[in-house]
Amino acid sequence: MVALPQLPVGPGTPYITPAVLRSAPTGIDWSTIPFRGADQRAQQAEQANICLRATGLVEGITNQVLRATLDTEFFTGPDWRVTISNTTGNIRVTVSRWPILQVIGGQVTPNTFPRTWTTIPADQMDIEKPPIGLYGASQAADVPDGGQAIIIAPQFMWWWPGRNAWRLQVQYINGWPHTSLTAHAAAGDSTVSVDDTTGWAPSPNDPADQQFGATGIFYDGLFQEVAMCTASSVIAGPGTLTLGSPLTFDHQAGTLLTSMPRTVMNATIDMASSLALARGATSTTVQSVSGGAGTAGGGPLGVKELRELAKQAVLSYARVI
Numbered sequence: 001m002v003a004l005p006q007l008p009v010g011p012g013t014p015y016i017t018p019a020v021l022r023s024a025p026t027g028i029d030w031s032t033i034p035f036r037g038a039d040q041r042a043q044q045a046e047q048a049n050i051c052l053r054a055t056g057l058v059e060g061i062t063n064q065v066l067r068a069t070l071d072t073e074f075f076t077g078p079d080w081r082v083t084i085s086n087t088t089g090n091i092r093v094t095v096s097r098w099p100i101l102q103v104i105g106g107q108v109t110p111n112t113f114p115r116t117w118t119t120i121p122a123d124q125m126d127i128e129k130p131p132i133g134l135y136g137a138s139q140a141a142d143v144p145d146g147g148q149a150i151i152i153a154p155q156f157m158w159w160w161p162g163r164n165a166w167r168l169q170v171q172y173i174n175g176w177p178h179t180s181l182t183a184h185a186a187a188g189d190s191t192v193s194v195d196d197t198t199g200w201a202p203s204p205n206d207p208a209d210q211q212f213g214a215t216g217i218f219y220d221g222l223f224q225e226v227a228m229c230t231a232s233s234v235i236a237g238p239g240t241l242t243l244g245s246p247l248t249f250d251h252q253a254g255t256l257l258t259s260m261p262r263t264v265m266n267a268t269i270d271m272a273s274s275l276a277l278a279r280g281a282t283s284t285t286v287q288s289v290s291g292g293a294g295t296a297g298g299g300p301l302g303v304k305e306l307r308e309l310a311k312q313a314v315l316s317y318a319r320v321i
Contacts, residue, residue: 012067013180013195014055015268017256018047020219026273033276054272058264061311064097064319066264067178068199068214070104070236071097075168076111078159081321082168089154092128096321097174099131099146101214102203104171104235108156111167122204124153125170142261144316173199173236177214177229178258182238185251190243194257197239201232213244219256223249227257264317267310274306 022030034046059065073095075082081094106120129147150170157166177199185192194200202213213229225248233239258265301309 013178013256013258014048014051015058015067015178015258015260016051016054016265016272017180017219017254018044018051019221019254020256020265021047021051021269021272023221024269026269026276028273028276030276050272050275051268053275054268057271057307058268058310058314062314062318064317066175066260066317067196068101068173068175069097070171070173070198071095072169072171075170076164077166077168078157079164082157082166084154084157084159089158091152091154091157091168093150093152093168093170094148094321095150095170095172095174096148097319098148099144100127100148100150100172100174101131101146101177101199102173103127103150104173106150106152106168106170108169109167110161111165115167117169118156120152120156124156126151142263144261148320175199176258176260176264177216178260179241180257181251181253181255183253185247185255187248187250188246190246191240192243192247192251192257193238193240195238196236197232197234197241198236200229200241201235202230214259216257216259218247218249218251219258220249220251223251225249261317263313267313270306270310270313274303274310277306278303 016024030047031043033043033050038046075093077093078084078091083092084090085092103122103125105122106125107117108120109115109117127147128149128151131146150172152170157168175198179194179196179198179200181192182195183193200214200216213231215226215228218225218227227247228244229241230244231242233241
């Protein structure tokens with residue numbers, strides 16, 4: 001079958017793609033979406049939209065974006081989210097999103113106008129609790145792991161001017177690196193073009209002998225393979241990734257490359273299935289997925305049961321603050 005052109009579904013690749021959704025054992029006849037007799041491109045377009053909506057529903061449950069993002073946050077302190085240790089003088093900042101993968105840098109100014117920002121070098125900032133990756137990879141493993149606080153050296157803020165006397169900006173990368181190919185990648189290639197490089201490259205602040213990039217999976221059916229990233233052309237957004245070893249297989253544009261926890265991906269599949277089942281009794285030949293445990297008797301799973309399964313699966317990834 002001829003590969004369809006990549007569909008514009010941005011910004012950002014949804015947590016599952018139509019190819020992943022169609023391959024999953026959902027029991028749903030996806031060829032009936034958006035309606036019976038729709039051509040293949042129309043089917044793929046609506047499947048992509050379902051993947052996007054399912055991703056949004058999952059993010060609504062977790063109250064944070066789970067794919068890796070480059071975040072810039074502002075704080076006023078010292079206060080409950082910006083504290084100063086009486087022992088070391090170190091500054092501790094509790095940020096909004098987790099797990100923190102890299103600290104990029106920051107600025108601080110007295111909380112007066114006009115602002116007079118002083119740059120905080122990245123080597124004067126640290127992650128309080130870095131995630132414990134699989135095989136030394138920089139991202140967290142499938143389990144929710146990693147911290148939500150950044151430690152800053154003591155010479156940038158003091159208690160003596162009083163509470164909320166300072167304005168602080170920090171920039172960091174959090175989440176699980178997640179992207180898809182924007183161009184065909186051939187077997188033997190060591191670089192790939194992707195729609196988002198965020199979080200894939202090793203942190204420039206780590207020692208040279210401890211620089212591990214993120215490890216992800218190309219979800220491509222029979223040609224699925226694992227790859228580790230060693231460098232990226234840009235810190236975030238569209239660019240190219242350099243891989244630790246050449247590709248074994250060809251991959252078409254749109255192929256998913258992700259380190260997203262399988263729990264999250266499975267929950268997104270469940271949520272997408274619930275969207276397909278919500279169309280009404282006359283819209284599809286499959287109105288529930290049999291063999292599940294969504295009901296007391298272990299019977300079929302409907303819209304409500306699928307969404308409850310998805311919710312329970314991702315609650316542990318929810319934003320804390």
